[in-house]
Amino acid sequence: MTQRKGEKTTISIQEHMAIDVCPGPIQPIKQISDYFPRYPRGLPPTAPPALSRTGSLRSTSTSQKSEGPATDPKQDEDDLDQAFGATALVASKKEEEPDVEGYDSDDSTTLGTLDFSLLYDQENNALHCTINKAKGLKPMDHNGLSDPYVKLHLLPGASKANKLRTKTLRNTLNPVWSETLTYYGITDEDMVRKTLRISVCDEDKFRHNEFIGETRIPLKKLKPNQTKNFSNCLEKQLPIDKTDDKSLEERGRIMISLKYSSQKCGLVVGIIRCAHLAAMDANGFSDPYVKTYLKPDENKKSKHKTAVKKKTLNPEFNEEFFYEIKYADLSKKTLEVTVWDYDIGKSNDFIGGLSLGINANGERLKHWFDCLKNKDKKIERWHTLTNELPGSGYND
Numbered sequence: 001m002t003q004r005k006g007e008k009t010t011i012s013i014q015e016h017m018a019i020d021v022c023p024g025p026i027q028p029i030k031q032i033s034d035y036f037p038r039y040p041r042g043l044p045p046t047a048p049p050a051l052s053r054t055g056s057l058r059s060t061s062t063s064q065k066s067e068g069p070a071t072d073p074k075q076d077e078d079d080l081d082q083a084f085g086a087t088a089l090v091a092s093k094k095e096e097e098p099d100v101e102g103y104d105s106d107d108s109t110t111l112g113t114l115d116f117s118l119l120y121d122q123e124n125n126a127l128h129c130t131i132n133k134a135k136g137l138k139p140m141d142h143n144g145l146s147d148p149y150v151k152l153h154l155l156p157g158a159s160k161a162n163k164l165r166t167k168t169l170r171n172t173l174n175p176v177w178s179e180t181l182t183y184y185g186i187t188d189e190d191m192v193r194k195t196l197r198i199s200v201c202d203e204d205k206f207r208h209n210e211f212i213g214e215t216r217i218p219l220k221k222l223k224p225n226q227t228k229n230f231s232n233c234l235e236k237q238l239p240i241d242k243t244d245d246k247s248l249e250e251r252g253r254i255m256i257s258l259k260y261s262s263q264k265c266g267l268v269v270g271i272i273r274c275a276h277l278a279a280m281d282a283n284g285f286s287d288p289y290v291k292t293y294l295k296p297d298e299n300k301k302s303k304h305k306t307a308v309k310k311k312t313l314n315p316e317f318n319e320e321f322f323y324e325i326k327y328a329d330l331s332k333k334t335l336e337v338t339v340w341d342y343d344i345g346k347s348n349d350f351i352g353g354l355s356l357g358i359n360a361n362g363e364r365l366k367h368w369f370d371c372l373k374n375k376d377k378k379i380e381r382w383h384t385l386t387n388e389l390p391g392s393g394y395n396d
Helices: 013-021 062-067 073-096 188-193 327-332 362-373
Strands: 113-121 126-135 148-155 176-184 195-202 210-218 228-233 250-261 266-275 288-295 316-324 334-341 349-357 379-386
Touching: 113 195, 113 210, 126 148, 126 195, 148 176, 210 228, 250 334, 250 349, 250 362, 266 288, 266 334, 266 379, 288 316, 327 362, 349 362, 349 379, 362 379
Parallel strands: none
Antiparallel strands: 113 126, 113 228, 126 176, 148 195, 195 210, 250 266, 250 379, 266 316, 288 334, 334 349
């Protein structure tokens, strides 16, 4: 374009924007359709070249068609469909692959591993959990280290009463605890339906403790009286589905003995011990005692009470109570057992309770029937205390 002398130079707005904003050659912006091209059948003569079955370029221009041998239009369409279909497949595979450099991985490998062993002592109804060590824990503090400890819960029915924990080790990502934590009162029924949740946490003095990772072991994987070793990668915190957990909150365990004495014509109830009771006092303990009722109790004379044990969550009572009753009437009776925390100057706190009798179920029903079937034989069983008050029509 030539410019006459004396004329003013004019620049269109398109040229102005191209000069100011895009000083170089303007590149077309890619759209998502570029990765998944869709061409209708019967392409125009100016369509871009496509790959043939042999991998060579096949042109669809009219000039090349006139110069070369005539080609079948259906053949061209098939070639185009195959070529663009393969291109779309490759593009979709590329998009499925994660960007390794930009991928912020927070999977179990970054949380660390935990070495531990489990042993179910069937004879003593005890589950021994030995926490050995952890390796490569995720740093949680500003110094690049952590102050880790391990806590255990039994699911379902997790509560503070069935929580156990190790000591805290300071400033380490590879702690060695070598500490054994024991659950008492574990029954064969628990081994079938319970899951042990093992969590590793970071202790903070001035704020809430932070969760690092966890692993869960269904107790049915363990064989009685055989130690099983584990080395598990820690996982992110898994939600507890409370809709599936229809059980009541656990408040501890109690060992009870039952015996019907033919000689004395009565039922002998033994309150032996409790374990992992819920803490009801501010000092982290309770002052527990146990009460028993044999119901229905029209005269309200069936109440028995143990002595109070101070500042303990694992009291031993070893007390027996006698109920004079005919053997035939036992099938109509229900034994209610409740555990309380003794308080001075205010009402005592309910810790947990249970009922044994024909209306019970599971281990409680089985314990009652075994007592009825085996006269003059003392039968001891562990039972779980729940937050449901038996008979809920009375208070302490």
